[in-house]
Amino acid sequence: MVQIAKVRCEYLKNPLGIDVPHPRISWQIQSDERGIQQQAYQLQVSLEPEFGHNVWDSGQNASGQSVHVVLDQIELQARTRYYYRVKVWTAGLSLEGSVWSETAYFETGLMDYSAWTAEWISAPSDFAATEEDAERIPLLRTFVTVEKMVKSARIYATALGMYELQWNGNRIGDDYFTPGWTSYGKRLQYQVYDVTDQLAVGTHAIGALLGNGWYKGELGWKQEKETYGSRAALLFQLHISYEDGTEDIVVSNNDWQAAGSAILMSEMYHGERYDARLELDWHSGQAADSIAWQPVETIIHPNSIITQQVNESVRPAETLKPIAVIQTPEGDTVLDFGQNMVGWVKFEVEGAAGHRVELQHAEVLDHAGNFYMGNIRRAEQRIQYTLKGSGKETFEPHFTFQGFRYVKLTGFKAPINLEAFRGIVLHSDMERTGFFECSDAKVNQLHHNIVWGQKGNFVDVPTDCPQRDERLGWTGDAQMFIRTASYVMNVAPFFTKWLQDLKADQTREGGIPFYIPNLKPEFSEGWGDTSHSSAAWGDAAVICPWTIYEAYGDARLLEAQYDSMNQWIQYIYGQGSNPYLWNTGFHFGDWLGLDSKPNSYVGATDRDLIATAYYAYSVSLVAKAAKALGKETEVERLAAWHKQIIAAFQHEFLTPSGRLSVPTQTAQVLALRFGLVSGAAKERAEQKLAELLKEQDDHLTTGFVGTPYLNPVLSEAGRNDLAYRLLLQEDYPSWLYQITKGATTIWEHWDGIKEDGSFWSEDMNSFNHYAYGAIGEWLYSYVAGIQPDEEEPGFKHVKISPQPGPGLTWAEARLTTMYGVVVSSWRRKEAGRMEIQVTVPGNARATLKLPEAQAAADVLENGTALSQTAGITAIYDEAGSVTLELGSGQYHFAYDSYL
Structure with a gap:
């Protein structure tokens, strides 16, 4: 039986406040049968949940697309709920197709900033007149009287600072830290709340607490406040539709009142000070509390920067x-x-x-x-x-x-x-999508720590750390971890929002700030002559949108960011005298590399090599993006550009005998991962990397730049044994060393706690710093072997190639993709017997490379010879390996391993 599941609009379940003119619908196809491929779909959109009056019906559309289907035939109206459902046809289904999916909906927001009729309101300028009240948080309020039956009611709200809405003394919604952290001078999100159930006939009190938040509170380690503005303010609009067809609008204006709340201080870094004795009976409307209230003040602020919220809130x-x-x-x-x-x-x-x-x-x-x-x-x-x-x-x-x-x-x-x-x-509030488990309890704890590092640092922006006086959206950390993040959780909406701010904060020349949203330029003084555009950090402008495209098939995001991606590589092109080398400017280098000089945070790898390597990588990714978007003339230009960078890299950093001139682990890793060496030079780099690891008794010396790619490079080079050895080391420096010291999240330093129990320097020693958690990508994509195909992104085509290694007897990963759940599991049984279990979701397909299989004839699928098994459409041996083409379904393979 074929069923439709997880019907979503712009990744979200029943979202409110969709302002894009043509939102996208996605769904998953579930079936116990194998080889399920969608041949057609029918999508209906209606103003009624019973679909009695459809505003659009696609009819039976002969298409296999089930992800990001664009509603491009409807002219959406503001503040309107649209119900939708879908059915599909696959081979073997009756003429009627599948049953309809469950009814879902999305609701449009105001759609145009001109629809804001409210005024920005703030506590009076003399609100904190005494030193005791200097940090006190204001409470704003108004009253609304409802005299007839309400059909629907929506609040549209945003703030300069943070706001918390209350209705008759109770909190509205479970969104926290709203409106979120954006580049406030250029983008300001608003939220939508359904308060229909709260509007019974009678008088109601609406309140709003206004916190400093990221807008005007303390940010960064220089004790600076008012980064974006000096005055917290609220913009509020309540639209009430009555059963009799009439409407009312309640807006923020000078009719509202302000008073001091019981929150005497609230700062992101420093916490909160609360005096419950100062709580007001503010929602009763009794005259007894009138002495505490003053009229609010209205302020002028542009509404043109207000935009819909595309990501899930903090919850x-x-x-x-x-x-x-x-x-x-x-x-x-x-x-x-x-x-x-x-x-x-x-x-x-x-x-x-x-x-x-x-x-x-x-x-x-x-x-x-x-x-x-x-x-x-x-x-x-x-x-x-x-x-x-x-x-x-x-x-x-x-x-x-x-x-x-x-x-x-x-x-x-x-x-x-x-x-x-x-x-x-x-x-x-990101959906958990990835689960990994294996035979080693410490590796399982490592994965647990990776997950909790992501939880702790994905708080509206991808922060470097969540505890000290920093908590900034460092671009380098984000790009190093994004591929792991995309396995662990659905981060597409999260990064869609963050990349919009990256694009907004990009300099006119195309440079990328060190952190997004950016702070005042002078905050970054001390890092050379610029406050932006370090290699591997600025490359987030390219790496992040491309990764989201690969993982979720999101061509719209790629298109939206393409100009930003192109501007970044154009910026690099304009640096220095040689446009194909990047050997100028400030760079963080291989940050915290263990081969650094004494009293230095920067690893030994030549910064010009790192910069040029990332330059080549970003140009190659922009070329791939151009191809994916059908920009053929751009593809040719970028491909030629990429070749010239490789030639310049090899001329600068490769000796005549084909050896990299920089003898560090990170140098070999980048050259190999980014395809900067080939032939004999590639073999020399692989050999040199193994030698460098051996010199360290098979331990790494890489920092932030080299570590994410180290194990993947080893596995690709056929040195899976070395990659596993690195993973399973338990002494310093290693991933599992942290586990032996009781870590429950990823550390900033390999030796945040030293072997004698003492600490690394207090100036920079976070115990929740996700960058080194990038090893998670290798666990999913090499140990379990689940990888996307850039030609059919979003895991439409799943490449599954598990790579068992010494030290583990089994491993399993589950990944919920846009098409459904992918499973890859391997187990070594007694006497060398290998068992592989694979699940491929409906409307997707997979290419499975069986590890350690000698010949297809020796493989059984659920006890049956492959030649007699349904759902396996191709079997071929290539260089001694066994590779299978699989349709959707569940599979169990068993065979004698050649090891």
Whole structure:
């Protein structure tokens, strides 16, 4: 039976606020049968869930496309809900096709900034008139009276700063840190809330807390505030449609009131200070509280930069219970949550009015078992709560988040009740798509740490770290990790949003800032003569959109970013006297490479080599993007350009005998991964890499630039044994060394905690820093062997080539693609018997290369010879390997391994 599942609009389930004129619809096809391929589809769009009045019907469209189907035949209206459903035809189905999918919907937003009739409102300019109130968070409010039955009601809102909406004292929605962090001078997102169920007949109070957030709060390690503006403000519009056909609009204007909230301070880095005694009965409308309220002030701010939100908001993802309460040698009371996490602690407390409790957050304990804040630098990560004394009180913060495993408690009565504390995990609400498991428990913990590193650092932007006074969207970290990220979670909406900001912040010359969204240019002073455009960092402009295209088949994103991609390589072309070498400007190099000079963060690999290697790589990817987008004349130009860069690279960095002139692991890795050497020179580089590893007793010396590609390069070179050896090392430096030291996320330094229990320097020692988690790509794409095909992206064609290696007896990966679930599993049984299990989703196909198989005739599929098995359309041996072409379905292969 053929069924339609996971019907989505722009990756999202039933989204509100779609403003693109032609949104895209995707679906998955599920069936117990093999070889299911869609031959046609029918897509209906209606204003009614019963589809009694369709605004569009594709009819039976002879097409195999089931991903990113564009609704290009409908002229969408603003603030309108559209219902849609789909059915498909495959071989063997009746003339009626499949049953209809479940009904889904999307709802358009305002669609044009001119539709905003509200005014920007802010607390009065003298709101914080006293020093005590200097950091107090304002609360804005208004009242609305409903006198008849409501059919539907939507709030459209955004802010300069962060906002939290409340309705009659209750929080609206579960979106946090709205409107999100964007390049605020150029792009400002808005959100949509369905409040139909809240609008009963009567008078209602609407409130809005306004936090500093990223807009005007402290950002970066230079203690700077007001990066984007100095005044928090709200833009609010409530559209009410009544059953009788009439409408009302409630907008933010000078009729609103402002008062000080109970939040005395809230900063992203430093935490929150809250005095429950100052809570107002603000939603009752009673005259008794009128003395605390002042009229708001309206301000002027352009609405033309307001845009729809394309990514999922930050939301509470899960809840952790503390596993222990610790009394440290220094006498502190500390909660251990068992997991380095990002979010905050929700707690219950009881006591007298005016009593204050405090929570401070840290990632690790020191070697003596004491609470350690050194690596947090200036970030206080402190929550202070003053009780109102009304029995049991519950609190959780509003406009801040912490990175922590351990929480020091002050002011709480002993004995501590663990049930009174919960860790609320917050991150962008991305769908989990990837799961990996193998026979080694430490490798499984490594994968766990990779997942939690992504959770902790994908908080609206891809931050480098979530705990200290930094938390910036570093471009280098993002591009190094994006391929792993795309396996672990659906990051297409997340990076779509972030890449729009990258494009917005790109310089006129095409340069890319070190972090996105960008800060003030002077913030980056001290890194040479520029605040942008380091090799491997700026290349995020090219690598990230191409990776999203490969992983999700998103040609629209690739098209939207193509000019930015091209401008980046044009920028490099204009640097220096030789347009095919990049040997000028500031570069971070192989950041934190272990072969660095003493007291240096930069590895030994020549920065000009790294820059030119990435230059070649980016030009090659732009050429691929041009081909994918049908820009044929561009393909020819870029291909010639790429050849000239390779020639210049070889002339500069290759000796006459074919040896790379830079004898580091990273130099060999980049030259091999980016195809900069061939023939004998390629063999020399592979041999040299093996020699360099042997010199280090099979340990790496690579930093941020070399590490992501190290294991893939070894596997591609036929040195899977070396790649596995690197993975499974447990002493320093290695991935599993961190596991032996109790890590639950990825560290910034290979030796963040040294073998003697001491720490790396406090100035830069994050214990949640995902860059080295890029090894996750190798686990999925080489150990399990699941890879996309750039010619049929989005895993329409899945390349499955598991590569078992020494030290593991089995491994399995599951990946939910745009077409459905892909599974690749291998197990070595007794006497050398190999078993492979594979799942290929409907409307996709796979090419499976069986590892260690001697001949196709020796392979059984579910106990049957391949020649008698359905769903396998081609079998051929190539260079001693067995490769199969598979349609959709589940397969189980068994054979005697030649090893």
